[in-house]
Amino acid sequence: MPTRDAAAYAILTLLLLFVAVNLQAGWVYAVDALLIGFAVAGWVTTYAAVRPVPVSRSMPAEVVEGGTFPVTLCVGPVRWTRFFVQMTDEVPGCDPGGVFIPAVGRRAEAVTYRTTARRRGVYTVTSLEVRSEGVSGLFRLRRALAVPGAITILPRYAALRSFPLPGRRGQELTPFPQPARTGVDVAGVRDFREGDDPTRIHWRSTARRGYLVVREFEREVMSAAAVIIDSRPLGDPEGFEDLIRAAASVSHFITHRGMPAIIAFSRGSRAAITTTGWMDSLRTLAAVERDGELTPADLCAALPPGTAAVVFTPSADAAAAVAAGGTPVTAVLTGTESSGGLLLEAMGVPVRVLRPGEEVGACLES
Numbered sequence: 001m002p003t004r005d006a007a008a009y010a011i012l013t014l015l016l017l018f019v020a021v022n023l024q025a026g027w028v029y030a031v032d033a034l035l036i037g038f039a040v041a042g043w044v045t046t047y048a049a050v051r052p053v054p055v056s057r058s059m060p061a062e063v064v065e066g067g068t069f070p071v072t073l074c075v076g077p078v079r080w081t082r083f084f085v086q087m088t089d090e091v092p093g094c095d096p097g098g099v100f101i102p103a104v105g106r107r108a109e110a111v112t113y114r115t116t117a118r119r120r121g122v123y124t125v126t127s128l129e130v131r132s133e134g135v136s137g138l139f140r141l142r143r144a145l146a147v148p149g150a151i152t153i154l155p156r157y158a159a160l161r162s163f164p165l166p167g168r169r170g171q172e173l174t175p176f177p178q179p180a181r182t183g184v185d186v187a188g189v190r191d192f193r194e195g196d197d198p199t200r201i202h203w204r205s206t207a208r209r210g211y212l213v214v215r216e217f218e219r220e221v222m223s224a225a226a227v228i229i230d231s232r233p234l235g236d237p238e239g240f241e242d243l244i245r246a247a248a249s250v251s252h253f254i255t256h257r258g259m260p261a262i263i264a265f266s267r268g269s270r271a272a273i274t275t276t277g278w279m280d281s282l283r284t285l286a287a288v289e290r291d292g293e294l295t296p297a298d299l300c301a302a303l304p305p306g307t308a309a310v311v312f313t314p315s316a317d318a319a320a321a322v323a324a325g326g327t328p329v330t331a332v333l334t335g336t337e338s339s340g341g342l343l344l345e346a347m348g349v350p351v352r353v354l355r356p357g358e359e360v361g362a363c364l365e366s
Helices: 004-023 026-049 203-209 237-255 278-286 296-301 316-324 335-346 360-365
Strands: 055-058 062-064 068-075 082-089 097-104 109-116 121-132 141-154 186-191 213-217 225-229 261-267 270-276 309-313 329-334 351-354
Touching: 004 026, 026 082, 026 121, 026 141, 055 121, 055 141, 068 082, 068 097, 097 109, 141 278, 186 278, 203 213, 225 237, 225 296, 237 261, 237 278, 237 309, 237 329, 237 351, 237 360, 261 278, 261 296, 270 278, 270 296, 296 309, 296 316, 309 316, 316 329, 316 335, 329 335, 335 351, 351 360
Parallel strands: 062 141, 225 261, 225 309, 309 329, 329 351
Antiparallel strands: 055 068, 068 109, 082 097, 082 121, 121 141, 186 213, 261 270
């Protein structure tokens, strides 16, 4: 479509044509012809620039919320050179980015922009926008090109020095000793943890998953602590995101002390419960949405008897209901429910409150 400059350009061209007709001056005809030719060249180059062009996108499969990462677009090759190509790429959950390519020719052009992951989640991207104003800037065209991709934005977390795990005395401050492997049968594999013997790395699983995995022996299977997330649409969305970041921080604390983490939440009326290591717990938390219907007490009922639970909820009453059922509980609440923590403390439940504007790690350790 024409830009605002195109209207003024057209009026100038018509005025020169009027002058040329009245004066019968050849040089005025020549100038007018040049103006018309320039406009035609602008239209042709604009149309050619937005024609379908081979584009591929390269970016990390996983990033942590708040992290900056590069996105590389490989454009071309094309048979006929395209000029002044602009591309706008909007990866969901990230800041939009754009690139400008002066010319796309017979060789592929790789251009990179940097963006920041703003919101955790599992996202797919289907297209990007290519637009151009050609060599003249008188016309503007745009087109969406299919460039599929996927990215998982993992929740931000803090490496906690201490946290009151429910049902434990002192162990929440000291890493669990690694068990001896002599005479113990292999029970499976798990994520690598600090202090693991490097000789226990399972290289085949490591190559397949892309991160270190070690063999797990029967003797080292320990009681897990459940991370229960109240995924009902309660409270404000940003408060829910703080709860997810807190859950990621506690999962890091649990798994780096020799225990697996049980992640429990609800999708609609169905309970989703997984026993995971560190990286898998982040991937699980990245996919949690505020679409659940089950209460934390309902989720606790689906766990093995005697499982201790860290409950992340905007409702102090929901955490109190879990404690009333006899389950060892630590409650993590949002700032809007800070007053409800007094009731929980009276019941002997350790409480941590996520205060708006403060770092999640500082709130969990206070």
